[in-house]
Amino acid sequence: MTGYNNSNGGEVNTASNGNGHSNGHSNGHSNGNKSADYTAQENPTMCSKDCCSGQGGFKPGNTCAPKKGAVSSSDEKIVPTPQSLLKSNGKIQCDLTPDELRALRVLNEDTYPYEVIQEIADFITKGAGVRPKIGIICGSGLGSLADIIQDARIFEYEKIPNFPVSTVEGHAGKLVVGTLEGATVMAMQGRFHFYEGYPLAKCSMPVRVMKLCGVEYLFATNAAGGINPRYGVGDIMLMHDHVNMLGFAGNSPLQGPNDPRFGPRFPALTNSYNKDLINKAIEIGKAMGIESNIHVGVYSCLGGPNYETIAELKALRMMGVDAVGMSTVHEVITARHCDMKVFAFSLITNKCATEYNDKKDEEPSHDEVMAVAKMRQKDCCELVSRLIRELAMGSA
Ligand SMILES: O=P(O)(O)O[C@@H]1C[C@H](O)[C@@H](CO)O1
Numbered sequence: 001m002t003g004y005n006n007s008n009g010g011e012v013n014t015a016s017n018g019n020g021h022s023n024g025h026s027n028g029h030s031n032g033n034k035s036a037d038y039t040a041q042e043n044p045t046m047c048s049k050d051c052c053s054g055q056g057g058f059k060p061g062n063t064c065a066p067k068k069g070a071v072s073s074s075d076e077k078i079v080p081t082p083q084s085l086l087k088s089n090g091k092i093q094c095d096l097t098p099d100e101l102r103a104l105r106v107l108n109e110d111t112y113p114y115e116v117i118q119e120i121a122d123f124i125t126k127g128a129g130v131r132p133k134i135g136i137i138c139g140s141g142l143g144s145l146a147d148i149i150q151d152a153r154i155f156e157y158e159k160i161p162n163f164p165v166s167t168v169e170g171h172a173g174k175l176v177v178g179t180l181e182g183a184t185v186m187a188m189q190g191r192f193h194f195y196e197g198y199p200l201a202k203c204s205m206p207v208r209v210m211k212l213c214g215v216e217y218l219f220a221t222n223a224a225g226g227i228n229p230r231y232g233v234g235d236i237m238l239m240h241d242h243v244n245m246l247g248f249a250g251n252s253p254l255q256g257p258n259d260p261r262f263g264p265r266f267p268a269l270t271n272s273y274n275k276d277l278i279n280k281a282i283e284i285g286k287a288m289g290i291e292s293n294i295h296v297g298v299y300s301c302l303g304g305p306n307y308e309t310i311a312e313l314k315a316l317r318m319m320g321v322d323a324v325g326m327s328t329v330h331e332v333i334t335a336r337h338c339d340m341k342v343f344a345f346s347l348i349t350n351k352c353a354t355e356y357n358d359k360k361d362e363e364p365s366h367d368e369v370m371a372v373a374k375m376r377q378k379d380c381c382e383l384v385s386r387l388i389r390e391l392a393m394g395s396a
């Protein structure tokens with residue numbers, strides 16, 4: 001791989017996408033469900049299996065009175081909403097623990113005013129005693145990127161005011177602030193995904209926190225499926241562009257009122273991925289002897305949590321996508337909106353099938369994603385730390 005320049009789209013694949021296909025599927029089907037109407041046939045007047053089963057089975061004339069010990073609908077546990085917790089004096093009244101209450105509040109908070117982000121940033125910079133210059137977001141299984149940070153000050157997400165919590169395996173839920181290769185850094189060991197139930201603005205809110213902490217460069221990493229047939233498992237794809245599938249569906253982290261203290265209402269995204277950093281990373285890849293495992297390509301984020309169908313993967317390939325995942329794009333949009341320089345890469349943890357087959361062992365799984373990330377974490381860490389060293393020395 002030689003130096004990257006955006007004019008030819010890096011290594012964007014030009015191979016045939018294999019558009020013609022026959023999947024051998026027949027549309028007609030029989031679901032083999034012989035007793036779909038079982039209750040109605042066997043017990044013509046039984047109101048429901050649960051209702052009548054505790055009464056010695058159905059007998060004609062059952063009154064369907066509530067079973068002993070059953071909760072009546074008025075006793076059912078109510079899922080609290082902020083409104084249901086409020087008394088008329090505006091105070092919250094509920095039997096939730098402070099932790100449950102906090103989780104509820106964070107879940108219900110969709111937008112973060114500038115002042116709240118500022119408070120979070122102050123909490124971190126005061127606690128850490130430094131203003132970091134580089135922000136790192138660790139992808140699935142790549143949390144070890146933060147383990148190499150020196151003089152680390154660790155903040156668990158649940159202890160940071162107004163911060164969401166990580167719910168995905170391989171995302172520890174810690175913010176690590178310290179120094180790496182002479183630069184001050186803050187790293188997220190655990191990011192937030194749309195599929196966890198967080199709105200995109202909340203998923204990428206930590207990027208704004210980074211900005212107000214003083215961060216100028218965002219390094220985002222992710223685990224992704226390789227759609228480009230030339231990519232192998234364990235390869236690294238330096239992102240030079242993205243296709244925002246969630247954006248196609250009308251979803252953006254920048255939706256809602258725009259606060260110009262962060263950035264403009266209509267930001268341009270044409271030069272989102274810093275070319276100097278991409279070229280430096282290619283040079284570093286050569287020096288590490290992993291040149292043939294480094295690509296430059298286009299990433300696309302889908303909502304997840306399911307992996308893609310073959311038809312979706314074919315469509316993505318036709319659109320020029322090289323790797324697919326469930327993150328990063330909204331973080332990059334948020335970072336570019338507030339004028340941060342961005343470097344991002346995907347670790348290819350699985351090859352995406354773009355032809356139909358029945359091979360179970362070729363289906364993606366999070367276990368496989370984690371295993372490959374573990375196997376490749378050393379090279380990923382080295383790439384990131386060498387790049388940060390170049391930045392700290394002022395040569396990137
Ligand atoms: O956080 P990233 O994007 O690295 O995680 C990917 C996408 C899903 O969260 C998970 C699927 O295995 O890995």
Ligand SMILES: Nc1nc2[nH]cnc2c(=O)[nH]1
Pocket residue numbers: 223224225226302304306307308324325326349350352364369
């Ligand atoms: N959407 C998606 N995310 C991934 N993360 C790791 N592998 C994959 C994949 O194949 N698809």
